[in-house]
Amino acid sequence: RNHAAIPEEGKDEHHLAVEPAKKASYINSRRTGESNKSHHALTTMSPLAHYSRNLMERLPDVMRHLPDFLWMLATDFVIPLLLGLLALSGALKLLLVSIRILFPPDEEALHKEALGVLKKADNAASRKEAKALLKKAIKRDPMFLKAYQTLAALQLYYEKDDVEGSLATIDYALQLFPNDKDLQQMRLDAKATQQNMGHMVRAGNFIGAKHIGAIGLRVR
Structure with missing residues (x-):
């Protein structure tokens, strides 16, 4: 009741001043929400998916440096995979030898x-x-x-x-x-x-x- 009434001639100016502020606040809130969603997606993403996403983002630059890409592929995937297979094969052979020693065939x-x-x-x-x-x-x-x-x-x-x-x-x-x-x-x-x-x-x-x-x- 005690609020001062806005003069009729000032209503348009007041409306024009409030609208940009509302729009700016709305845009900022949307950006903040999208940023939070993006951060949540990154934090909940599996390591493999996270690595794949980073790789895809870097792919254009990597393709311009193909030798570096191949070296990264070899050191990050191929060599560890081969070493893992060799270790698994050795462990399996050792297991078979141990079984044969412990339980020799008749x-x-x-x-x-x-x-x-x-x-x-x-x-x-x-x-x-x-x-x-x-x-x-x-x-x-x-x-x-x-x-x-x-x-x-x-x-x-x-x-x-x-x-x-x-x-x-x-x-x-x-x-x-x-x-x-x-x-x-x-x-x-x-x-x-x-x-x-x-x-x-x-x-x-x-x-x-x-x-x-x-x-x-x-x-x-």
Whole structure:
């Protein structure tokens, strides 16, 4: 009631003075709100999204400096990724070795592994690895007949110049299994080979396929 009345002639000037102030206040409040929203979005953004956004903002400048960009890509992503994969591979191998030491395979598993090695490759290295596995199986169980048969067949029919080794394996196995017909036949073949009577060995070659399988190796 006590407010002084604004003269009619001053109302227009007062209105014109108030409107710009309101507009300025409104614009400032909008800018403040947008700034707060932007700050909130940045603070709640995941590190990867934040990095991606920064990268996209820098992309035009980076493309003008391609070598620097490639170096950054290699040092920030490629090299750490490769190092991580190498570390993971090494840890996995160490884990497998530890498991094999703590829980060694039995004679059946070793025999199966030896056959698998022979089926994968036909070379001296694979035969050497297979013989080592078969000898481990025999050491694990000295009464494991299949390991003796496979080892003797490998030495006699699939190896070169290992007749003496096959005879040693066969003679030892025959002391444990004197009535095994396959061991007896392999001994005859080994003796025939020693006497340069290879044509007699051909009749017994089926024993090699019986105990080793069709692994693509050439028998004598």
